[in-house]
Amino acid sequence: MEQKKHYRGSAKYIASEELINAVNVAALLKRPLLIKGEPGTGKTMLAQSIAENMQMRLIIWNIKSTTKAQDGLYVYDTVQRLYDSQFGEGDVRDIKQYIKLGKLGEAFVSEEQTVLLIDEIDKADIEFPNDLLWELDQMSFYIPETGETVTARHRPIVVITSNAEKELPDAFLRRCIFHYIAFPDEQMMWEIINVHYPDLDIKLVRSAVRAFYKIRSLPGLQKKPSTSELLDWVQALAAGGVDPDMIEAEMPLPGVLLKKDNDMALLQRRYGGGELPGAGRKNLTGYRRG
Amino acid sequence: MFTGLFYALRREGVKVTVIEWLALMEALELGLANNSLINFYYLARSVLIKSETQYDAFDRAFLQCFEGIETPPEITGEVLKWLENALPPLKVGQADKVADFHWSLDELKKKLAERLMKQTGEHHGGSHWIGTGGTSPFGHSGYHPAGVRIGGESVNRSAVKVAAARAYRDFRTDETLNTRQFELALRKLRLLSTAVDGERDVLDLDGTVEATGRNAGRLELVWARGRKNNIKLLILMDSGGSMNPYQRLCSRLFNAANKSTHFRDLQFYYFHNCIYEVIFNDPFCLRKNATGTYDFLRRYGPDYRLVIVGDASMGPGELLMSYGALDWGADNEEPGLTWLQRLAGHFEHSVWLNPIPRAHWEMVEGARTIKLIGEVFPMFELTLDGLNAAIKKLRVKK
Numbered sequence: 001m002e003q004k005k006h007y008r009g010s011a012k013y014i015a016s017e018e019l020i021n022a023v024n025v026a027a028l029l030k031r032p033l034l035i036k037g038e039p040g041t042g043k044t045m046l047a048q049s050i051a052e053n054m055q056m057r058l059i060i061w062n063i064k065s066t067t068k069a070q071d072g073l074y075v076y077d078t079v080q081r082l083y084d085s086q087f088g089e090g091d092v093r094d095i096k097q098y099i100k101l102g103k104l105g106e107a108f109v110s111e112e113q114t115v116l117l118i119d120e121i122d123k124a125d126i127e128f129p130n131d132l133l134w135e136l137d138q139m140s141f142y143i144p145e146t147g148e149t150v151t152a153r154h155r156p157i158v159v160i161t162s163n164a165e166k167e168l169p170d171a172f173l174r175r176c177i178f179h180y181i182a183f184p185d186e187q188m189m190w191e192i193i194n195v196h197y198p199d200l201d202i203k204l205v206r207s208a209v210r211a212f213y214k215i216r217s218l219p220g221l222q223k224k225p226s227t228s229e230l231l232d233w234v235q236a237l238a239a240g241g242v243d244p245d246m247i248e249a250e251m252p253l254p255g256v257l258l259k260k261d262n263d264m265a266l267l268q269r270r271y272g273g274g275e276l277p278g279a280g281r282k283n284l285t286g287y288r289r290g
Numbered sequence: 291m292f293t294g295l296f297y298a299l300r301r302e303g304v305k306v307t308v309i310e311w312l313a314l315m316e317a318l319e320l321g322l323a324n325n326s327l328i329n330f331y332y333l334a335r336s337v338l339i340k341s342e343t344q345y346d347a348f349d350r351a352f353l354q355c356f357e358g359i360e361t362p363p364e365i366t367g368e369v370l371k372w373l374e375n376a377l378p379p380l381k382v383g384q385a386d387k388v389a390d391f392h393w394s395l396d397e398l399k400k401k402l403a404e405r406l407m408k409q410t411g412e413h414h415g416g417s418h419w420i421g422t423g424g425t426s427p428f429g430h431s432g433y434h435p436a437g438v439r440i441g442g443e444s445v446n447r448s449a450v451k452v453a454a455a456r457a458y459r460d461f462r463t464d465e466t467l468n469t470r471q472f473e474l475a476l477r478k479l480r481l482l483s484t485a486v487d488g489e490r491d492v493l494d495l496d497g498t499v500e501a502t503g504r505n506a507g508r509l510e511l512v513w514a515r516g517r518k519n520n521i522k523l524l525i526l527m528d529s530g531g532s533m534n535p536y537q538r539l540c541s542r543l544f545n546a547a548n549k550s551t552h553f554r555d556l557q558f559y560y561f562h563n564c565i566y567e568v569i570f571n572d573p574f575c576l577r578k579n580a581t582g583t584y585d586f587l588r589r590y591g592p593d594y595r596l597v598i599v600g601d602a603s604m605g606p607g608e609l610l611m612s613y614g615a616l617d618w619g620a621d622n623e624e625p626g627l628t629w630l631q632r633l634a635g636h637f638e639h640s641v642w643l644n645p646i647p648r649a650h651w652e653m654v655e656g657a658r659t660i661k662l663i664g665e666v667f668p669m670f671e672l673t674l675d676g677l678n679a680a681i682k683k684l685r686v687k688k
Contacts, residue, residue, distance in 0.1 A: 017332075018332045018336075021322075021329065021332050021333065021336070022332070022336040024322070025317055025322050025333055025336055025337065026336075028317070028320055028322060029313055029316060029317055029320075029322075029337075031313065034340070036341075036342060076500075078499060078500055078502075078503025078504065079499055079503060081503060082502070082503045082506075082507055085506065085507060086507065168340075170305075173340035173341075174307055174309050174310055174340075175309070176340065177336050177337055178336055178339060178340045178341070179336050180341075180342035180345065222545075
C-alpha cells in the first residue's frame with residue numbers, strides 16, 4: 001500500500017504550491033485532508049483534479065442535512081427483505097444481498113486506490129464527523145447483520161470540504177490535515193480564467209478581473225462575488241461584445257456578479273449606470289424602486 | 291524537535307495536541323518538509339492548525355521561533371551546492387558602491403542562463419562566475435550593483451517573510467464580524483434545542499420500518515421526540531446617539547438574527563441608553579409607539595433568552611437617579627439600574643453585548659456605568675469570540 005505517486009496539480013485546475021503540499025502531506029500521512037475556503041474557490045474541484053492527476057477513481061459522497069454516518073458505510077434494505085419474504089421472492093435468509101454499501105464502503109472494497117470526496121461535511125448533523133472517526137482512522141467497519149468486517153484494500157485518499165456552516169468537533173479535527181484555500185489573487189485569477197476560456201481577449205479579461213476585485217473590495221458588501229460568478233461574467237461580457245475599456249468605469253451586467261438588492265444598490269451608488277445601454281432596466285432587479 | 295514552536299503555539303492560544311505534534315514529527319521523518327523552512331512552515335501549518343481563524347496565531351508563534359532565520363528559494367540544487375562553501379560576505383565601502391546604470395534585467399537573465407550552462411563547479415571570490423563573496427552579478431554575499439541574488443538571504447518566498455506578512459490577520463476570531471459570521475454564531479444557539487425533554491410524539495418512520503423489518507413483518511411502531519428548536523429570543527437594542535459609531539456592526543447583528551429561521555420566536559425592541567418604564571417598538575424611540583415594561587415582562591415569560599445590545603455608556607445619573615432618564619418628559623420614578631435588575635431577575639437567561647471592545651471598557655467615558663451594568667448582566671464584547679461566549683452563557687441558567 002506504499003504510496004509512490006505524488007499529486008502535482010492538473011491542467012484544468014490551478015492549485016497553489018501550498019495546496020499541492022497539503023495534498024501530498026495528507027496522502028503520505030494517511031490522514032483525511034480537510035479543505036475550507038470561501039464559496040467558489042474550487043474546493044470540490046480539487047478532488048476531481050487529484051483523481052485526474054493521480055489516475056484514480058473519484059467517489060463523491062454528497063452530504064445533506066439528513067445524511068447519517070451510517071449511510072456512508074452500508075444500508076440494510078429491510079423493506080426489500082420484508083417485501084421479498086411476503087412474496088416469496090429471493091433468498092430471504094441471505095441477509096447479505098440486502099446489505100448495500102455506501103460511498104465509504106464502496107471506496108473500501110474498491111480493487112484500486114480511490115479518491116473519496118466527502119463534500120460539504122458541515123451540512124450534516126453536528127455529531128456526524130465524530131461518528132466517522134473510527135472508520136476513517138482504522139479504514140474498516142463491522143456489519144453486525146452479517147458478522148462481516150469490511151476493511152479497506154487500499155486506503156483511499158480522503159478529501160473533505162467544509163463551508164464552515166457548523167463547527168467541526170475537535171476530536172475529528174485532530175485527525176485531519178487542514179488547508180484553507182485563500183481567495184485567489186489577480187495573477188492567479190488570470191490563470192484560472194485562461195484555463196477555462198483560453199480564447200478570450202486578454203484585454204477584456206484583465207479589465208474584467210480588475211473590475212471584479214474593485215467590486216469585491218466595496219465596503220459593506222453582503223455577498224462577495226466568487227470565482228464562478230467572475231467566470232460567468234467574463235463570458236457574458238465577451239458574448240455581449242462589451243468594450244474592454246469601459247468595463248472598469250461602467251461595470252456592465254452587474255446582475256451576474258451581485259445577487260442581493262442591497263449590494264446592487266451599493267454598486268449603483270458607487271458607479272452609477274451599471275447596465276448595458278438599452279438592456280432591460282426593469283427586469284434586472286427591483287432595486288430602483290427604493 | 292522544534293518543541294519551542296509547540297509551546298509558542300499553545301501560548302498563542304492554539305490548543306495543539308500531542309497527536310498532532312506526533313503527526314508533524316512523522317511527516318518530518320518522511321522528509322515532507324524537504325529540508326526547507328518554507329516547506330516546514332506550510333507543513334506545520336497544515337498539520338497543526340485546523341481553522342483559518344488560527345492561521346494568524348500560527349504566524350505569530352512561527353515568527354517568535356524562527357525570526358531571523360532565512361532560507362534560500364528553490365534554485366537548482368547544484369548551484370546552491372556551489373554556494374554552500376561560501377566566503378565571508380564581501381565588505382564594500384560606500385565609495386566603491388558605484389551604481390551601474392548600464393544593465394537590463396533581460397540581459398542579466400540571459401547572462402545568468404549562459405553562465406549556468408558553462409559553469410561546471412564551485413567558484414568563490416571572483417568577478418565572473420556564480421559564487422560567493424565576489425563581484426560577479428550572480429551569487430550571494432558579494433557585491434555587484436545590479437546582481438541576481440542566488441541563495442543566501444533571500445527576498446523571495448522566505449518562510450519568515452510569509453509568516454511576517456500575516457495575511458490571515460482578518461480571520462482572527464477576536465476581530466469584529468460580518469453578517470455571515472454573525473449568522474453562523476447565532477446558529478450555534480440551535481445547540482440549545484434539547485431533544486431530551488418533550489414527549490415522544492412523532493412517528494419515527496424509518497425506525498418503524500426498520501423495527502418491523504427486523505421483526506420479520508410484525509408491525510412495531512417507533513416514536514421519537516420532535517427535534518424542534520425551543521429557543522425564544524428577545525433582542526433589545528440601544529438606539530441612542532452614542533451607539534452611532536457601532537451602527538453598522540449592530541445592523542449586521544440585526545440582519546443576521548432576522549435571517550435566522552431556527553428560533554421559535556424572535557422579537558426586537560429598542561431603548562435609549564437605559565431601560566425604564568417603557569420599551570420602544572422601533573428604533574425611533576417614540577412614546578406613542580412603545581410597550582410598558584411591565585406589559586413586556588408579562589408577555590414574555592422567563593424562558594425567553596434576553597440579549598441586550600448597547601454600549602452601556604451614559605451619565606451615571608441616568609442609571610442611578612430617580613427621574614434620571616435622558617428623555618425630556620420621561621417619568622421614571624425608579625432609577626434605571628432598578629429596571630435593569632428587574633429584567634435580569636425576570637429572565638432566566640440574559641446577556642449584554644457591548645460593541646465597545648473589552649480592552650477599552652475601563653478607559654472609555656462610560657467606564658463607571660459599564661461596570662455597574664456588568665454587575666447586573668453578564669457582559670460580552672460584540673466580536674465573534676464575545677458572541678460565542680455569550681451564546682454559551684445563554685445555554686445555561688446564570
